Amino acid sequence: xxxxxxxxxxxxxxxxxxxxxxxxxxxxxxxxxxxxxxxxxxxxxxxxxxxxxxxxxxxxxxxxxxxxxxxxxxxxxxxxxxxxxxxxxxxxxxxxxxxxxxxxxxxxxxxxxxxxxxxxxxxxxxxxxxxxxxxxxxxxxxxxxxxxxxxxxxxxxxxxxxxxxxxxxxxxxxxxxxxxxxxxxxxxxxxxxxxxxxxxxxxxxxxxxxxxxxxxxxxxxxxxxxxxxxxxxxxxxxxxxxxxxxxxxxxxxxxxxxxxxxxxxxxxxxx
Amino acid sequence: xxxxxxxxxxxxxxxxxxxxxxxxxxxxxxxxxxxxxxxxxxxxxxxxxxxxxxxxxxxxxxxxxxxx
Numbered sequence: 569x570x571x572x573x574x575x576x577x578x579x580x581x582x583x584x585x586x587x588x589x590x591x592x593x594x595x596x597x598x599x600x601x602x603x604x605x606x607x608x609x610x611x612x613x614x615x616x617x618x619x620x621x622x623x624x625x626x627x628x629x630x631x632x633x634x635x636x637x638x639x640x641x642x643x644x645x646x647x648x649x650x651x652x653x654x655x656x657x658x659x660x661x662x663x664x665x666x667x668x669x670x671x672x673x674x675x676x677x678x679x680x681x682x683x684x685x686x687x688x689x690x691x692x693x694x695x696x697x698x699x700x701x702x703x704x705x706x707x708x709x710x711x712x713x714x715x716x717x718x719x720x721x722x723x724x725x726x727x728x729x730x731x732x733x734x735x736x737x738x739x740x741x742x743x744x745x746x747x748x749x750x751x752x753x754x755x756x757x758x759x760x761x762x763x764x765x766x767x768x769x770x771x772x773x774x775x776x777x778x779x780x781x782x783x784x785x786x787x788x789x790x791x792x793x794x795x796x797x798x799x800x801x802x803x804x805x806x807x808x809x810x811x812x813x814x815x816x817x818x819x820x821x822x823x824x825x826x827x828x829x830x831x832x833x834x835x836x837x838x839x
Numbered sequence: 840x841x842x843x844x845x846x847x848x849x850x851x852x853x854x855x856x857x858x859x860x861x862x863x864x865x866x867x868x869x870x871x872x873x874x875x876x877x878x879x880x881x882x883x884x885x886x887x888x889x890x891x892x893x894x895x896x897x898x899x900x901x902x903x904x905x906x907x
């Protein structure tokens with residue numbers, strides 16, 4: 569290896585990356601210089617954080633306002649029994665520290681919302697949406713699109729999951745789902761349950777997309793929603809297109825998340 | 840008119856609807872709530888209160904889980 573910016577330990581640790589033409593020392597350096605924000609350190613966020621840290625993504629921001637609960641441990645693989653009661657951002661940081669000393673975790677112990685989202689995402693190259701509610705999903709989509717930051721989106725329900733990647737210039741989450749459903753009309757995992765390994769599959773897909781975006785390799789899952797059915801062990805890809813009437817990425821876009829009412833349907837406020 | 844309704848992850852339905860039926864009616868005909876889905880025609884969502892004009896649609900359920 570001739571790239572002296574990677575030390576001997578790093579050349580060893582990341583050798584399976586570096587040996588591949590598609591990554592190489594240059595790609596690994598991009599990962600080490602990369603900054604990814606993971607919104608949610610639960611079911612989806614856990615495998616995302618685990619694999620991004622193992623891959624050597626240099627800075628991982630983790631945003632979550634919860635503490636670890638025992639009922640999380642059936643699927644949230646970065647948290648352990650001894651972490652019950654500990655803030656998830658702290659537990660995540662401790663996990664990453666043990667896994668890879670090359671990685672810095674920036675802890676954001678907060679709920680992502682319209683008041684903090686723009687300053688929060690501004691410092692990151694890629695955002696991974698591993699949240700669990702529509703307000704956060706819409707506000708992350710909107711703020712990231714306005715700031716031209718790509719988002720690796722994932723969502724899960726019982727035995728199924730959806731993933732798509734929202735890149736500047738392509739369709740955004742609102743091009744697929746223009747407005748959020750009214751609160752209470754769509755069930756969540758806490759009330760319906762979720763297969764423990766399901767977020768592992770979806771989270772790994774999100775982490776894969778984040779890595780590809782950082783090293784600028786491959787084709788992102790843009791304009792395509794990947795649907796996964798664990799019971800049938802089937803994948804289906806649903807193409808979708810940018811909507812010219814989209815209030816965030818269409819012909820007459822908003823200029824700030826302040827123009828959106830992030831309650832109910834998360835609709836843009838009428839003039 | 841006859842409409843082919845593909846619910847993503849489930850089976851395809853052939854649904855006969857009245858000429859003045861809306862996309863919400865179409866969704867209800869396959870036992871889903873218009874509040875929990877997006878109806879896609881040629882890769883773009885259509886408003887649920889619009890009259891059905893397409894003979895082939897995809898229905899995608901909104902899901903939100905991931906953190907808790």
